[in-house]
Amino acid sequence: MDRHSSQTFRSLSEKVGRFRLTGKKLLIPQMNRIGGHLLAGIFRSFGIDAHVMETYRGLDLGKEFTSGKECFPCQVTTGDILLYMKEEKERLGPAFDAGNYIYFMPEAGGPCRFGMYNKHQRIVLDTFPELQDLKIGSLTSKDSYSLEGMLDKEQARSFRKAGYFSVVVADVLDRLLWRIRPYEKSRGAADAFIEKAMTVMADAFEAHGAALRFDPILDALDAVIEEGKGIIDPAVPPKPLIGVVGEIYLRTHVQSNQDVIRVIEKFGGEVVNASIAEWVNYTTYDRKREARIGLRLSFKQLRVKKIKEHLKSLLGYGIDLSYQQMRQNQVYKRVRAHLDLAEDHRLDRLENVLQEDDLYSFDVGTEACLSISGILEYMHHGYNGVVNVYPFTCMPSTITSSIVKPIMNRMKVPYLDAPYDGSYQPGREASIRTFMYQAQQHLNKHGRGSESHS
Numbered sequence: 001m002d003r004h005s006s007q008t009f010r011s012l013s014e015k016v017g018r019f020r021l022t023g024k025k026l027l028i029p030q031m032n033r034i035g036g037h038l039l040a041g042i043f044r045s046f047g048i049d050a051h052v053m054e055t056y057r058g059l060d061l062g063k064e065f066t067s068g069k070e071c072f073p074c075q076v077t078t079g080d081i082l083l084y085m086k087e088e089k090e091r092l093g094p095a096f097d098a099g100n101y102i103y104f105m106p107e108a109g110g111p112c113r114f115g116m117y118n119k120h121q122r123i124v125l126d127t128f129p130e131l132q133d134l135k136i137g138s139l140t141s142k143d144s145y146s147l148e149g150m151l152d153k154e155q156a157r158s159f160r161k162a163g164y165f166s167v168v169v170a171d172v173l174d175r176l177l178w179r180i181r182p183y184e185k186s187r188g189a190a191d192a193f194i195e196k197a198m199t200v201m202a203d204a205f206e207a208h209g210a211a212l213r214f215d216p217i218l219d220a221l222d223a224v225i226e227e228g229k230g231i232i233d234p235a236v237p238p239k240p241l242i243g244v245v246g247e248i249y250l251r252t253h254v255q256s257n258q259d260v261i262r263v264i265e266k267f268g269g270e271v272v273n274a275s276i277a278e279w280v281n282y283t284t285y286d287r288k289r290e291a292r293i294g295l296r297l298s299f300k301q302l303r304v305k306k307i308k309e310h311l312k313s314l315l316g317y318g319i320d321l322s323y324q325q326m327r328q329n330q331v332y333k334r335v336r337a338h339l340d341l342a343e344d345h346r347l348d349r350l351e352n353v354l355q356e357d358d359l360y361s362f363d364v365g366t367e368a369c370l371s372i373s374g375i376l377e378y379m380h381h382g383y384n385g386v387v388n389v390y391p392f393t394c395m396p397s398t399i400t401s402s403i404v405k406p407i408m409n410r411m412k413v414p415y416l417d418a419p420y421d422g423s424y425q426p427g428r429e430a431s432i433r434t435f436m437y438q439a440q441q442h443l444n445k446h447g448r449g450s451e452s453h454s
């Protein structure tokens with residue numbers, strides 16, 4: 001190994017991982033805006049100085065420091081961190097010290113490039129002498145995003161619970177926006193309201209997150225939902241119901257997907273987007289599944305030590321998954337007492353859906369597991385159309401498209417692939433408009449689907 005490679009290797013192993021957050025400024029990139037702010041609220045409740053970075057303004061920088069072969073979310077997030085640090089340096093002058101910051105960039109394993117974003121970004125950061133001390137705080141789906149090592153063991157456990165709760169609440173706020181905005185009495189009311197609601201809920205998490213006091217958080221959520229409901233004009237008839245699936249970053253990052261949900265709404269639709277909690281549940285479900293497979297194999301090989309290890313993992317991830325489902329049910333039950341927001345798909349149900357039709361397997365992994373089965377579930381629930389949103393060249397989403405498109409054609413359910421790479425395509429609006437025309441025809445012929453998924 002030459003000197004340069006060994007330096008890079010050392011940097012990847014020493015400056016990407018789990019670092020103590022105490023006393024550092026934690027920088028959270030925006031994926032879904034509300035989720036980022038609620039998460040920052042919880043970090044603050046644990047005494048961590050957490051900030052949500054602005055996004056997309058640094059895209060030119062992101063493109064300058066990538067080759068164009070990377071996935072689009074990698075370019076966007078690279079630009080976000082480079083611009084943030086550049087502006088901090090200008091703001092603080094000689095007092096600037098990159099060692100005071102930790103940039104939060106989780107990863108996912110599997111046959112995908114997301115596990116490489118933080119490595120690539122490390123290499124880019126190391127090309128700036130003044131940014132070499134900026135550490136990348138990374139969690140991984142390999143252990144279902146555990147925070148041990150970043151916080152004390154007890155705190156990490158509490159954080160995991162509060163963090164998951166915030167993910168579900170953020171999903172609910174997003175779904176509230178998509179439920180009320182197409183029916184708002186006055187234009188702009190839903191957006192203004194949700195911005196205010198995000199601050200209210202972030203404050204609630206900051207006040208109660210670390211102590212795991214979920215009741216006052218739910219009380220605040222009750223009030224938000226009740227107020228949001230008042231924005232709906234009951235005289236507006238139900239609109240075609242559109243399900244969105246796809247790559248998690250693109251389908252939730254409004255700037256990267258050129259606000260596709262708003263464009264669908266502009267042409268007459270109401271949208272339910274796949275949630276973030278679904279991905280978190282999937283990573284836990286998948287670890288549990290792996291442990292079960294490992295256990296079966298070690299029994300066959302009579303490897304006692306391995307049997308014990310797999311049993312422990314099976315039990316641990318089983319408890320985590322049950323806890324997550326319990327919390328998710330608790331939140332949706334509260335919320336649905338006020339308003340008919342769509343619930344999440346259950347993971348075992350999604351796996352069965354794929355098995356029944358022998359279309360794909362959880363053994364292969366990636367988000368295609370969720371997107372393909374999610375689309376089938378939308379179809380089973382009578383949705384009037386489905387949009388698959390993803391970064392141009394995204395592997396799991398391309399697999400999804402190739403498997404699902406013929407089925408949707410056969411079933412005569414409107415379907416649209418919406419890949420994005422930062423460029424503006426002149427025909428994009430026309431294709432969404434045509435898709436919405438088909439969705440309206442579908443609604444006229446078959447009626448409207450139901451938001452309830454459970």
Ligand code: SF4
Pocket residue numbers: 071072073112113114115247367391393394395396397
């Ligand atoms: S899911 Fe798609 S965009 Fe994300 S890392 Fe994999 S290939 Fe890239």
